Amino acid sequence: MSEAAGFGKHELGTAVDEAWLDEHELEIVRGRVPMVYVEAVPVRLDEVGRVTHVGLLLRAMADATISRAIVSGRVLWGETVREALQRHLDKDLGPSAFARVPAAPAPFTVVEYMPDRARTGYHDPRQHAVSLAYLVPVEGECHPSQEALEFVWISSEEAAGSAVSAEMTGGQDRIVRLALAHAGQLP
């Protein structure tokens, strides 16, 4: 594994190193294999567990739009899916969100983003990503951090509607509807 291979030298330990894969390397790898992603639809539940609200971020997306978005991000080498979920939830919703990563590892759906829009209906201009989508109850206060501009709670009826859909890109509006359906709360 030399520099000629296009990758800088680095040590690979069991610890996850967010920084080890630089942008150039990432771009190369993205053209070769599907990337593993996780997706979280933050939800508020009532006292018997029914979804009442969906949490949406406002952020700059991969397709250069400013859009409503769910929590989404890459799983790193050596990182478990649960750790990745928790990391992205912490990063996007802040430290006092008290997001509950689900006990079951099976996602409610699998989303396949492709550069070709026609392939699956989910679109990412940068890559082919296979994303595991989870419904994540959030009990605390959300304070969008880093790249997100805003975070809002929207009622489940509104979240499934066309006005909200129009503000989302890449097919994430469909993920929200599938999440609501999984929770039995799709109108």
Add this chain to the structure above:
Amino acid sequence: MSEAAGFGKHELGTAVDEAWLDEHELEIVRGRVPMVYVEAVPVRLDEVGRVTHVGLLLRAMADATISRAIVSGRVLWGETVREALQRHLDKDLGPSAFARVPAAPAPFTVVEYMPDRARTGYHDPRQHAVSLAYLVPVEGECHPSQEALEFVWISSEEAAGSAVSAEMTGGQDRIVRLALAHAGQLP
């Protein structure tokens, strides 16, 4: 619907009336149709959502044994599955358990108790019951109330083992293993 029909007079409102179906009536109905039950496997999760412990009650069972048991009970006429789950969790684990009824209505498995042991492997001498089984994360303190004698947290490895299985009846040990498998934590 007269008294000759074997049922006492009563008003059926939208409110759930725990008392309306007396023991005699219940016995009759139990011989005619399958009863709807809910089952909850109480679990403790670590900081990334992995099941670490399973909560078990010690109680007098329908088969006249004193056994380890999960939370289980009937869904009443007019009561939703979520309400029944919450009611039985409150009753069995006490008011400060903070049990989290899951957002998704689909159970992780469906358990079919029958008087005939050979039919499904799940046994209830009193009735044919179709029970929806849920994994329920519990965050607070559990204080067994009413009929339960004791409540203990057992590690997920132990809960899947034969020593604990031997203390459970009716097939509930198998429900615990299916719950752990659903959570990816079956050894």
Add this chain to the structure above:
Amino acid sequence: MSEAAGFGKHELGTAVDEAWLDEHELEIVRGRVPMVYVEAVPVRLDEVGRVTHVGLLLRAMADATISRAIVSGRVLWGETVREALQRHLDKDLGPSAFARVPAAPAPFTVVEYMPDRARTGYHDPRQHAVSLAYLVPVEGECHPSQEALEFVWISSEEAAGSAVSAEMTGGQDRIVRLALAHAGQLP
């Protein structure tokens, strides 16, 4: 269990006896406990398992309308959920449907029909029914039998649309959308 109890004499064996509960008895029981139902959304899959079409019956419904409907029916005393599913599929789709009852017992959703429309959004004027809903791939030819007037295959896009919804009652249009969402095929 005498005749005075309002129920005729009969032997309860392990065999399921479709006829044992007469209409009068059924009406009484229906007012006392939730009934167990199964629901099947028949689907056609393409060569890689994607849902392409949803199968709908045209039939007289409990609310006295003639509506599009999915396969639905009661689980009898002593009958397993799988047996009930197969029996209702055979009855509604005919003997050459080759419906594939799923390997996993967990339904994709649980539907709670109540006489009170406002309670869950699912409505049955006759009873409180807790129905386990399954997605059932069908590979053969469907010939509606008994009470169904017609059976048609509708594309998954159409099945999720408002024109088809308007022809369904009791909330079954929502079950179809939840089924499509479960299959990742909700638009």
Add this chain to the structure above:
Amino acid sequence: MSEAAGFGKHELGTAVDEAWLDEHELEIVRGRVPMVYVEAVPVRLDEVGRVTHVGLLLRAMADATISRAIVSGRVLWGETVREALQRHLDKDLGPSAFARVPAAPAPFTVVEYMPDRARTGYHDPRQHAVSLAYLVPVEGECHPSQEALEFVWISSEEAAGSAVSAEMTGGQDRIVRLALAHAGQLP
């Protein structure tokens, strides 16, 4: 993206090109990002959909053992999860297996293989792989092809037992047990 980047020249189209990523390139990418895999547990069902048998291959594994194994393989760039599942099923079970890729995209569990055995309990010395595991009913005849030496149907009781587990590596015996639990057939 030059040759200096360590990758040969090639066209990336929508068509999946099994050959485009050579062994050297694959080795490099494997050290940088988790690989996306699919896993299929082939099963025989009885007439009401209960799992009666599990299908196991005998093959040379990544850890250099000859072991019993389930169907498993990589998802290629541009290939959908369904296409990958179908491709690996065809390759491993032969053209007349009539394997039924499930309608729902959600796997029954997510398996995380790591070079470090202690991390998740699933082990692959070559890579970090995130594998989506599906239960796949098989209706035809299986003829192991390519790298598999043998294919056998084993009863679900046996498949969950310790004798079969001892012949499997990497944690695949646990995947079989989780699959049986998902189907309600774990003893």
